[in-house]
Amino acid sequence: MSYASLMEPLTLGDLTLRNRIVMAPMTRSRARQEDDSVTELHALYYGQRASAGLIITEGVHPSANGKGYNKTPGIYNAGHVEAWSAVTDAVHRRGGLIACQLMHCGRVGHALNKASGTRFLAPSALAAQAEIFTEQGMKAMPVPEAMTKGDIADVIGDYRRAAGLARQAGFDAIELHCASGYLPAQFLASGSNVRDDEYGGALENRLRFIRELLEALCEEMGASRIGLRISPGNPYNDHVDEDPVSTYSALLMLADRLDLAWVHAIRMASTGIDSLALTRQHFGGALIGSDSFDAKEAEAFIADKRVDAVSFGRAYIANPDLVERFQLDAELNPMDKKTIYGGSGTAGYTDYPALPSAS
DSSP states (O other): OOOOEEEOOOOTTTEESSSSEEEEOOOOOSSTHHHHHHHHHHHHHHHHHSSSSEEEEEEEEETTOOSSSOOOOOOOSSHHHHHEEEEHHHHHHTTEEEEEEEEEOTTOOGGGOTTOOOOOOSSSSOOOSEEEEEEEEEEEEEEEEOOHHHHHHHHHHHHHHHHHHHHHHTTEEEEOOOOOTTTHHHHOOOTTTOSSSSTTSSSHHTTTHHHHHHHHHHHHOOGGEEEEOOOTOOTTTOOOOOOOOHHHHHHHHHHTTTTEEEEEEEEEEGTOOOHHHHHHHHOEEEEEEEESOHHHHHHHHHHSOOHHHHHHSHHHHTTTHHHHHHHHHHHOOOOOGGSSSSSSSHHHHHHHOOOOGGO
């Protein structure tokens, strides 16, 4: 089968993608736990996949407080800039583009996954009714601190600094993770934000933190290099909102006013919300569709202009040369589910074979 639409170039703000195949952000839990740094294996892993039109990294925390999961990377000091520079260099050497996905987990996490003395910050002192993996097994998430206005300003500053460091490290763009129940989504949702000040209550107030955050990122990086990841109605990490259609419509209209480069929308039929159609209705920029696409469906969605590009997650774990396999309509490598998360070596990370013509 021909995938002509998938292989067309695409303009995302200031970026020109050589095809419409995006590598989705995927937590792989392989950063150094002691200092949140990526390693030479990350450079190899992302470099192997540089034929994608755009790579979006795993979630990267903008501060030590923002970490929630075990062995996830950060970008908040000079050491992180140096380590990530090796990654961006590896991608750029092969002609690729790479965006850093900034992800502050807020109330999502556990002390066993974070450095001593770090804080759990959230809009309200409400624990997420969910468990999280630690090296001592699954654990309930703690009750977070309700953020003061000073904390809010500090966290926005953390994001701004992280964006500047990402630019120093050679990233081409930033994607703000505003899905899956992490800090921006915690402010947005009525179930996790019960504040009675200008950051809570009415939808306009619950949107304020994200608006100020996106404005800071745009000032630091430029709106034409900023994307936004959303998943309306997804209850993951106890993300509950009384009216997600209205809430995310307002968020998308904000993204449109700010002229962001793209929205990366996760589709989830179980929510009853067509996130792709909702995004098209309220956002005039580029739309990246996500979740469970195969090449044939992605080709059809792009040809029908339902999306402008499609991100692939698990297919990229096992197929570093996914673009070339689609071009040749070749069989995909099977994925080893046991090696998705964790590990310190190459197994299940950088040892999946490429086709002979793509090696």
